[in-house]
Amino acid sequence: MKIILGEYSGRNFYMPAHIRPTQNLLRKAVFDIIGHDLEGVRFLDVFAGSGAVGLEALSCGAAEVCMVERDPKCVETIQENLMLLKPADRGLKAVVIAKDAFATIKEFAREGRQFDMVFFDPPFDQKLGRKALKTLFTHDILAPHSYIIAQYGLDEKLEEIDDRFHIIKHKKYGSSYLTVFERIA
Numbered sequence: 001m002k003i004i005l006g007e008y009s010g011r012n013f014y015m016p017a018h019i020r021p022t023q024n025l026l027r028k029a030v031f032d033i034i035g036h037d038l039e040g041v042r043f044l045d046v047f048a049g050s051g052a053v054g055l056e057a058l059s060c061g062a063a064e065v066c067m068v069e070r071d072p073k074c075v076e077t078i079q080e081n082l083m084l085l086k087p088a089d090r091g092l093k094a095v096v097i098a099k100d101a102f103a104t105i106k107e108f109a110r111e112g113r114q115f116d117m118v119f120f121d122p123p124f125d126q127k128l129g130r131k132a133l134k135t136l137f138t139h140d141i142l143a144p145h146s147y148i149i150a151q152y153g154l155d156e157k158l159e160e161i162d163d164r165f166h167i168i169k170h171k172k173y174g175s176s177y178l179t180v181f182e183r184i185a
Contacts, residue, residue, distance in 0.1 A: 005056055019050065033149075038062040039062075046118065047068070054066075065094045066095045067097070075096055115143065118141070168181070
């Protein structure tokens, strides 16, 4: 797989064999919606897999990217990908957290951590999209005027369930939906 946008555009990165990666078309769509210049943005990639979306965020200049993944092989792959790219050489902060996504979100809330953009793409067969969205709505880790970008299976439905957010994009891409929520309050 290759990074498609920003500073690292065209650079290859490793992909664990046992995961469903976020495809190029969908990654490009995400950044076409939220923008290609992420300077100063704090970006959280939940269920990070290979870290593909987090790597794109780094490539687009996000100041801080936090990638949460509990699978040890995926965590190792993300760390290898970060060693290839060396974001610290550009003054960017990249952190890999090898924990459960829901526990990590709750921990961030207790610590008062906030993010400007959160991307999540849980395994489709586990139908965790709605639970992930509710957890983000319940535990306040989103800065004012932030975004939640959700990729989830066609057999799941994520409607607006919090009046602080509204949907700015909802589209089908292959075997998944992409929904972007913007925080308005």
